[in-house]
Amino acid sequence: MSPARSDAFIAIDVIADVVCPWCYIAKRGLESAIAAQDVGVHLRWRPFQIDRSVPENGVAWRTYLAKKFGQDRVEEALRSMVAAGREVELSFAFDKIERMPNSLDAHRLVRFAKFGALEGRMVERLFKAFLVEGRDIGDRRLLIELGVETGLDRDLLEEVFAQGDDIQSVKDELATTRRLGVAGAPMFIFGDDVVVPGPQSKEVFAAALLKARQAPSRAG
Template identity: 45%
Template sequence: MTSSPAPISVDIVSDVVCPWCYIGKRRLEAALSQVSDLSVQVRWHPYQLDETIPLEGKDRRRYLLDKFGPDRIETIHDRIEQIGAEENIDFAFDKIEISPNTLDAHRLILWAKAEGKQTEMVERLFQAFFVNGEDLTKAETLISIAKEVGLEEDLVEQLLDTDSDVEKTRKQIAKARQIGVTGVPFFIIDGRFAVSGAEAAETLAAALRHAEETRPGDGMQAPPSPL
């Protein structure tokens, strides 16, 4: 009996409040459709654009004003909304009232991985924040999202009230920074090639194809992930 080659891994370092990460997810999906003959395994890894935000979050408008100034905010949002529309994302920045600390959201993504629903959780968190303007600092919001994705509601509620996997998540974020990740999204393909930023679907598809064509040996064992 012949064994199948190991799937090509795509490790994505991302933060759920990064609009370019949402765009990057859409472009990866388009890329995967272009190389549908390849076996690909997608894995998500945490990153925090601003880990100094308190757990209760900050007023979104004030946070952005302090960071960018009023004129630049509108320019940035207009550009992202235009690009998002091209990727079928209805960014609604006007609905977002709170800039959250994303540590708990990343814990949800970690717990969803155990259920094989990591990508589904990432999508739902992106949608909650950028499309619906939901408050990701509220436990009830995260519990509701977890239930929708198919996680056990009572267990998630209990875990969120503890420090379960907080240190693990922080160590994963630190590891991403140690290997040189300074911005997201950041894609590591087959443990060998890095693509930084929300590159076009064609670029990601070409990287996946190149990874397949240059795999060492018989490809039965995937290269270890640096994360």
């Protein structure tokens, strides 16, 4: 096994949905693994919708949970996610959430943030707004405020959401992900071909980073 090198640079494609608790948990695990290693990374966030059936204006949170887990398993599922969140220092506020949003507009905001090199900060802010603060990230007015808070231009954001020229691009990327066989999120692709599906521990992500660093070719 060849030694890890400090000059390694790894592109990591992160396929995730900003309304997905397990995606946020996995994000924390990945960040911990990166922080513990002497390696440069470039995170590329790829959109995914964990439930494409959610209507454009969202759906009542408890109705969504009952449909997803079954009425008799909702509390058990929430307790499991809360406990997993605590392990990575996330305090989920599911009791504050009133609506499960359609995440298309949130993905549009992330796409726009790429052009200002604010993609990572925008993803984090959206996760926090929905899962920790219990805010409705399906509300375009809130999305604009979160974008401005993150460093984006208000006038440009209002224009993007008003015109909608970017919607098809986001839908095309979502469709491409599905055609590639991605059926769930999160999923992580390190370098060329090291794939880690689902929320994993810091140790699993660390092993994937090491494997990607030792590969003959790496995405840059």
